[in-house]
Amino acid sequence: MASNRLLTGASVRKASRNGSHKTTTAGLAPSYLQANLIILPSRYATDFRLLCARNPVPCPLLAESKTSGSWDAVKSWVDGLSGDEIISRFDIRRDAPKYMVYRDSKLVRFQCDDILNEWSEDHVAFFIGCSFSFESALADAELPPRHSVLRRNVPMYRTKISLCPAGVFTSGTYVVSMRPYRRSEIEAVRNITRPFTATHGEPLAWGWDAIQQLGITDIDQPEWGDTPLTLDGRPLGHSEGNEEEIPVFWGCGVTPQEAVMRAGLQGTIMAHAPGHMLVLDCRDWDIMEKPAEGMEEAEERM
Known part of the structure; x- marks a missing residue:
């Protein structure tokens, strides 16, 4: 391969x-x-x-x-x-x-x-x-992101969180990437990714209620990337409320593409x-x- x-x-x-x-x-x-x-x-x-x-x-x-x-x-x-x-x-x-x-x-x-x-x-x-860029550190800690294990693309979502405007870029919103983890793993995931401030740093939101707070329409229909899967291969949304399948969201570098398109x-x-x-x-x-x-x-x- x-x-x-x-x-x-x-x-x-x-x-x-x-x-x-x-x-x-x-x-x-x-x-x-x-x-x-x-x-x-x-x-x-x-x-x-x-x-x-x-x-x-x-x-x-x-x-x-x-x-x-x-x-x-x-x-x-x-x-x-x-x-x-x-x-x-x-x-x-x-x-x-x-x-x-x-x-x-x-x-x-x-x-x-x-x-x-x-x-x-x-x-x-x-x-x-x-x-x-921080996914190898997660893998080294035996917390590999699921999409990389499955050789899929990370799911990415448009949100309702507004960017601070600059010049011609006045109407952009955050795009976030998502990696599911167990509730018990989230603190470790936060600690591992926090130092990577040049590559988005620690998660900005997590939990099933974060989906609505971010303005994501459907966790199983990302705007970019592949549908996220549960541990047993079903669409992640089928496990809503499950503490073993918590969606965790990071800032995403597709954000500037989205800002450019909206401008x-x-x-x-x-x-x-x-x-x-x-x-x-x-x-x-x-x-x-x-x-x-x-x-x-x-x-x-x-």
Whole structure:
């Protein structure tokens, strides 16, 4: 199986480029960060940076094109990491498994293999942190997300939580990803994912009542990704109220795609296909938030 060999960011990018891997990147290259892509005409770049700064949980900005039109070099927005340390020897136009292309905010190409013909010298690519990045830490703690075990795409949902507006981006809402866990596991899951602030951090909601609070219409009908399943393979909604099957929600990097679509932008816009991420060269530990001095000792005493 090809995915067994995809153990580094570089190997996933190479397989995506040559066509040998074109499915979800969930579970690939453990400990290597994965990034959501959004590629915009340069006139929208300043407003988009501001959107990310004002909404760091769903839109954590990792890097962007070094200059307009640059598809093989980035500048970093992560303290302590250079652009080359985040990713090197890459081609933004070909190194994600699948892409989406929008023209004047309408989808014109769905899950295409590359964006060579659409890319221009006026485009700026932004890398947004992805929650796939903390899944290896969950797996190491024997809490693997169910979708990665089943080789399915994580379910993602549109919510009613409004983003803080920025420039032309005035009507976006959070998108969330969901991973079910037992009630008894949620505290451990929160603790494991909390330090990953550059890739959405800890869950923002959990529990069966959170579905209505977030404004999710149907847990079994995600807007993106695959239907979530119970431990015995049924749609998750069939276990509503079951303490062994608690939906847990994180901020999701599809959020900026949704914000871009709602903004009605003009021109050609590109993005990764949901679940088909660009895998980077930096590692989990490069971006994990360090506890404040003395915090670990204080937590141990609690």
